Amino acid sequence: FLTKQRSSSKRLPPGSLGLPIIGQSLGLLRAMQASTGEQWLQGRIKRYGPISKLSLFGAPTIFLTGPAANKFIFMNEALVPQQPSSLTRILGKRTIIELVGEDHKRVRAAVMQFLKPDVLKNYVGKIDREVRHHLKMNWIGRQTVTVLPLMKGLTFDIICSLIFGLERGPLREGLGKDCADMLAGMWAVPLNLPFTHFGKSLRASHRARKVLTRITRERRAMVAQGQVPSSEDLITHLLTLGGEDGTNGLTDEEIVDNAMLVLVAGHDTSSTLMTFMMRHLANDQVTYAAVVHEQEEIAKSKAPGEALTWDDLYKMKYTWRVALEILRMIPPLFGSFRRALKDVEFDGYLIPKGWQVFWASSITHMDANIFQEPCKFDPTRFENQSSIPPYCFVAFGSGLRICPGSEFARIETLVTMHYLATRFKWRLCCRDDAFVRDPLPSPTQGLPVELEPKNKEQLMIVK
Numbered sequence: 001f002l003t004k005q006r007s008s009s010k011r012l013p014p015g016s017l018g019l020p021i022i023g024q025s026l027g028l029l030r031a032m033q034a035s036t037g038e039q040w041l042q043g044r045i046k047r048y049g050p051i052s053k054l055s056l057f058g059a060p061t062i063f064l065t066g067p068a069a070n071k072f073i074f075m076n077e078a079l080v081p082q083q084p085s086s087l088t089r090i091l092g093k094r095t096i097i098e099l100v101g102e103d104h105k106r107v108r109a110a111v112m113q114f115l116k117p118d119v120l121k122n123y124v125g126k127i128d129r130e131v132r133h134h135l136k137m138n139w140i141g142r143q144t145v146t147v148l149p150l151m152k153g154l155t156f157d158i159i160c161s162l163i164f165g166l167e168r169g170p171l172r173e174g175l176g177k178d179c180a181d182m183l184a185g186m187w188a189v190p191l192n193l194p195f196t197h198f199g200k201s202l203r204a205s206h207r208a209r210k211v212l213t214r215i216t217r218e219r220r221a222m223v224a225q226g227q228v229p230s231s232e233d234l235i236t237h238l239l240t241l242g243g244e245d246g247t248n249g250l251t252d253e254e255i256v257d258n259a260m261l262v263l264v265a266g267h268d269t270s271s272t273l274m275t276f277m278m279r280h281l282a283n284d285q286v287t288y289a290a291v292v293h294e295q296e297e298i299a300k301s302k303a304p305g306e307a308l309t310w311d312d313l314y315k316m317k318y319t320w321r322v323a324l325e326i327l328r329m330i331p332p333l334f335g336s337f338r339r340a341l342k343d344v345e346f347d348g349y350l351i352p353k354g355w356q357v358f359w360a361s362s363i364t365h366m367d368a369n370i371f372q373e374p375c376k377f378d379p380t381r382f383e384n385q386s387s388i389p390p391y392c393f394v395a396f397g398s399g400l401r402i403c404p405g406s407e408f409a410r411i412e413t414l415v416t417m418h419y420l421a422t423r424f425k426w427r428l429c430c431r432d433d434a435f436v437r438d439p440l441p442s443p444t445q446g447l448p449v450e451l452e453p454k455n456k457e458q459l460m461i462v463k
């Protein structure tokens, strides 16, 4: 480290690396738990400015903020994602978040081909079916429900159906249990012992991987016999990509690892968004009324029991702006890490090779110079999205690793909000509507709500 400082003409940013190993990790983790992570970071910015050094999770780190810093991080090939070793051991080594350079481009392009709007628009009906089934089983006829676990169940079912082509049944149920266990230990200390969270999570990941490997092999055999169309589900799609020489194709390991990644990346994030939408709408009657109005207009144009279509989703502009405003104020992903593959410089400061770089989405989201009155909930900010400067709204990231699942998240969120807003009114059961970050935001009690059905006839249609 000292050699680095001497050999470079550039200086390190201000700040302190704190105590060995611990650094500032406990301070940040405590703040995240208390849902004050953003204030904690703002405190650093006040003290050291928009670029500072610190030590997080055992590694020297540079914390960068602002649109120019976001652009630098998101577009820089010398900064590669840095995942905790626990995550790599659970998801596998060949996921897009581990791959760099050409390998990353190749696998990402393959996944993107399935997740692009042109393909996904054919799946609106399938998602509609999953949502209606879920409402019938878990919401209709109940006076109270706890929203977060139900939303997690719903997004898991949607992923299973679209990504793995896995229909309802014992196999899906088993995978659901394994997925929950896997997530519970994903961010834990990576100690693989029978009684640790991480050990449990690792065993669940082995079981889930077995199921996905079996599905992959079965699909490979079916593809070879021409029995399934390539657009059937993500796994089948990835199996049919190979060029004649097989060079563009993905290996079974790459397919299984990335299916595991999509399972995790695509299920907790969207369920968090839907939960916080319900939480906000319960507290904001004006926005709720506007969402209901938009959704009821669409419902009026449908025959009883008719599924939503891509065109219907296109009309849900206000509801999606509400979702974007939720994502601005409570981004599911607080931020993430990169690692410098070589010495790089930003704004006159050195980022030494091997150091981490940390970005946090809330900093530009809550910057009054970018979003006026940032604490005010105002979906109209997103009426003209081109007026938002680049690299400022980064709930889905940006650049080389921008979230490939944003369109998928949009579809499932809009379909779900359509049926909830047209079928129910809801009230929060708890006065305490605080949330913790664990690391995703989570209402302290999972958001219990009282449900009031709007119209019995409509509920029959959901059934």
Ligand code: HEM
Pocket (backbone or CB within 6 Å): 081, 096, 097, 108, 261, 262, 265, 266, 267, 269, 270, 273, 327, 331, 332, 333, 336, 337, 394, 395, 396, 397, 398, 400, 401, 402, 403, 404, 405, 406, 408, 409
């Ligand atoms: C509201 C929902 C979602 C949010 C807020 C979200 C957020 C993000 C963010 C911020 C990143 C970039 C991380 C970084 O640059 O370090 C990302 C990456 C990613 N997301 Fe999402 N995501 C959501 C839903 C989904 C869904 C539904 C899927 C899959 C169906 C998905 C799959 C992925 C994958 C595979 C990556 C890694 C991309 C890469 O490294 O090239 N996400 N997501």
